[in-house]
Each structure stands twice: as structure tokens, then as C-alpha cells.
């Protein structure tokens with residue numbers, strides 16, 4: 001390995017002193033680049049992008065901005081600072097010292113958790129790989145690529161854990177992370193939401209709002225883990241995840257802003273599609289789609305796996321330290337069930353309801369975002385509001401998955417559902433409309449597609465008309 005290795009892979013894990021890890025990563029790195037060239041945003045490999053790179057975890061180093069060609073991005077390996085005398089924060093081992101190595105009895109479960117998280121990172125890059133060709137502005141193009149390279153870094157973070165702590169099996173898993181492919185029939189990505197293509201920017205913004213927020217849920221619960229390197233890795237990933245959700249939330253906010261403007265200009269009774277905007281029902285349908293898919297990512301409502309992750313200290317609750325009690329042996333969760341066509345409630349042991357506890361946190365976090373979006377509608381004097389559908393709506397995992405519900409949670413027959421589902425979820429015609437208004441990319445600095453308002457401010461205090469991407473095409 002060349003002497004610049006430390007520079008090329010910024011890290012705070014003492015990479016230079018760990019020969020075995022160096023060798024493993026040396027082997028994996030060209031495969032990663034190969035994957036990036038093949039399945040990443042490869043049309044823009046020659047462009048210089050104004051990107052943030054983490055070169056350390058302190059406040060000065062974690063966000064360094066400069067022009068970079070994406071294949072030259074310095075994907076680094078960073079763990080949040082070690083906490084002095086950190087203790088297991090929940091479950092049966094509460095209060096014992098955290099683990100610096102993987103306990104044998106939890107090895108395969110932890111590996112599975114890390115692989116499942118790791119698999120989502122390259123998957124989303126694959127899903128979004130062609131979006132650049134339809135970008136609404138150079139500012140948005142840059143944000144897309146920032147998200148893409150950071151998902152690449154998150155993959156590196158998970159691969160670092162696999163290589164460092166899981167031996168031969170870990171190395172095999174790291175290779176398979178580059179072999180599965182979003183939407184591929186034979187070797188799909190592990191989780192369903194990561195096999196759906198994202199070919200328009202409304203989907204992209206909803207994905208970064210809702211599905212990256214599921215990432216936040218999962219990272220928050222893993223950052224409580226008793227396996228300290230996993231906790232510290234995921235904690236640092238959360239700082240980057242925040243930007244991804246910013247991209248989604250502000251992206252939708254700017255579309256709403258523009259839709260309101262267009263409606264004001266054209267008169268409220270006018271079909272906003274006639275003047276090239278995105279109508280509120282279409283926005284609501286995409287919200288329904290990505291919120292429900294992301295609810296599924298939290299797993300089944302009653303789960304013995306979730307109970308054992310908690311009992312064994314592998315995966316905690318989001319913000320575990322804000323709870324009064326961390327062992328949670330006898331506590332119950334009052335859960336809604338759907339039986340014989342009717343909703344009832346029953347008490348379930350809290351440990352078995354941990355997926356639902358995390359989902360509750362997630363729904364609250366999403367709800368706060370929707371309230372912020374609705375303020376824009378309010379400010380423009382509109383009476384319409386966006387809202388989250390009921391959590392029974394359009395579920396593919398868990399106890400509601402075999403049934404149909406409308407967005408209010410009212411049960412429907414399969415026939416009624418088939419008749420009405422495109423009132424609530426995007427139809428082929430909706431997608432075609434979106435693609436028609438996004439048919440050409442906007443590459444001119446400071447210019448924005450007709451359906452979206454400019455952002456309030458630029459990136460890293462640069463002006464909005466800054467040349468965020470220098471395309472050489």
C-alpha cells in the first residue's frame with residue numbers, strides 16, 4: 001500500500017497501524033470504485049462537484065468543502081469520539097462495560113444487523129443514479145451528489161466494521177454488498193423500499209425525507225448498541241444523515257412554495273399542471289407512498305427478534321437515555337390490533353413491541369416535518385394541508401400487510417382498494433406527468449426548473465447562483 005494511504009482514506013481509526021485491516025480494505029477499494037463507476041452517477045464522473053468531505057470528526061474537520069470529481073472523493077472511516085467508561089445502556093446487561101469486540105454468541109446477529117444497514121447505502125445510490133439527467137438546478141444536482149457520496153461513505157463505515165470485527169465472513173459480506181443490486185430480479189437489495197426506482201425528483205425528495213429518516217431511526221437505535229465500535233460509527237453517520245433529510249424536507253418545501261405561487265398567479269381554480277407545476281394531490285400521493293414504505297422498514301409490530309436485540313443490548317431505543325427505565329422486563333405496550341375486520345387494542349410486552357416503539361418515534365419526527373410544510377400552505381392562504389396517512393395504510397410488512405385500508409385507516413375490500421388506490425398512490429399517469437416536466441436538466445447556475453422555488457440560501461454560505469457543479473459535457 002502506498003504511503004499516501006492515510007491521506008487517501010481519511011480516518012480516525014489508526015488505519016496506518018493496522019496491517020490486516022489495510023490489506024482487507026486495499027482489496028475491497030478497487031471493487032468499490034468499480035461499483036461506483038458502473039452503478040453510481042457515472043454520467044457525472046468527469047464533473048467537478050462542490051462537495052463536503054469529512055476529514056476528521058471535530059467541528060472543524062467534519063465538513064470541508066471543495067471541488068471534487070466524485071470518483072476521487074476521499075471516502076473516509078470515522079468513529080465518533082470514544083466515551084470514557086461507557087456502559088451498556090439497556091437490556092439484561094445494563095450497567096456492564098460496553099464491548100470492544102464482538103461476543104461470540106451475538107456474532108451472527110450483529111453481522112446481520114450491520115449487513116442490513118450497509119446494504120441500504122449503495123442501494124440508494126443505485127436507485128438515484130440517473131436523476132442528475134433531470135436535475136431542477138445545479139444547486140440540487142450538487143445536493144444529490146452530496147447525498148450519493150455520503151451514502152458511499154456509509155457503506156465504507158459498515159465495511160470497516162465487517163472487515164475489522166467479523167473476519168472471513170465479514171470480508172465475504174463486504175463483497176456481497178457490492179454484488180446485490182437495487183431492483184435486480186436475481187440479486188435484489190435486502191429491503192423492499194430500496195428496490196423501487198427513483199427516477200423523478202419528487203420521489204427523490206420524498207425518499208430523502210422519509211426513507212433517510214428511517215435511516216435516522218435505525219442509526220439512532222444502533223448508536224445505543226453495546227458493541228462500542230458500532231455505536232460510535234453510527235453516531236457519526238447521523239451527522240451526515242441530517243443533511244440528507246434537509247435535502248428532502250427543503251426540496252418538498254420549495255416545490256410547495258412554487259405550487260402556491262403558480263396557483264396565486266393563475267387563479268386558485270386553475271389546474272396547476274396546465275402551467276407546469278406539481279399539484280398538491282400528486283405531492284400527497286408521493287408522501288403516502290414513501291411514508292408507508294418507510295414504516296415497513298421498521299419491521300413487524302410484535303417481534304421476538306426486536307425483543308432479543310433489546311434484551312441482549314444490540315439495538316436500543318432512539319434516545320435511550322431519555323427513558324426512565326432501561327431494563328423493561330415487565331412493562332407493557334398498549335398496541336392496536338386488527339382482528340376479524342375490526343381494530344382492538346391489547347397489551348404486549350414492551351420488549352416485543354420495540355419495533356413499534358421506534359416506529360412511534362419515527363412517526364413523530366415525520367409529523368413535525370409535515371407541520372413545517374403546512375406552514376407554507378398556510379402562509380400562502382391555502383386551505384389545503386398535507387398529512388401523514390394512517391399507519392395501517394399500504395403496508396407490506398407486519399400485521400396490516402394482508403389487508404387494505406384507506407389513508408384514514410378505514411378497512412377496504414380488495415375490490416374497493418383496486419378501484420381507488422390511485423386516489424392515494426402515484427399512478428402511471430402521475431409519473432409520466434412528472435417526467436414530462438423534468439425532461440430537461442437545468443445546468444445554468446442560479447436557474448431553477450419551473451416547478452420548484454430557489455432555496456433560501458446556498459451551500460456553505462455560497463450564493464445561490466454559485467457554480468456548484470462544473471459539468472464537462
Ligand SMILES: [Fe+2]
Nearest residue numbers: 121151154215
Ligand atoms: Fe446512509
Ligand SMILES: [Fe+2]
Nearest residue numbers: 212215241244
Ligand atoms: Fe442517507
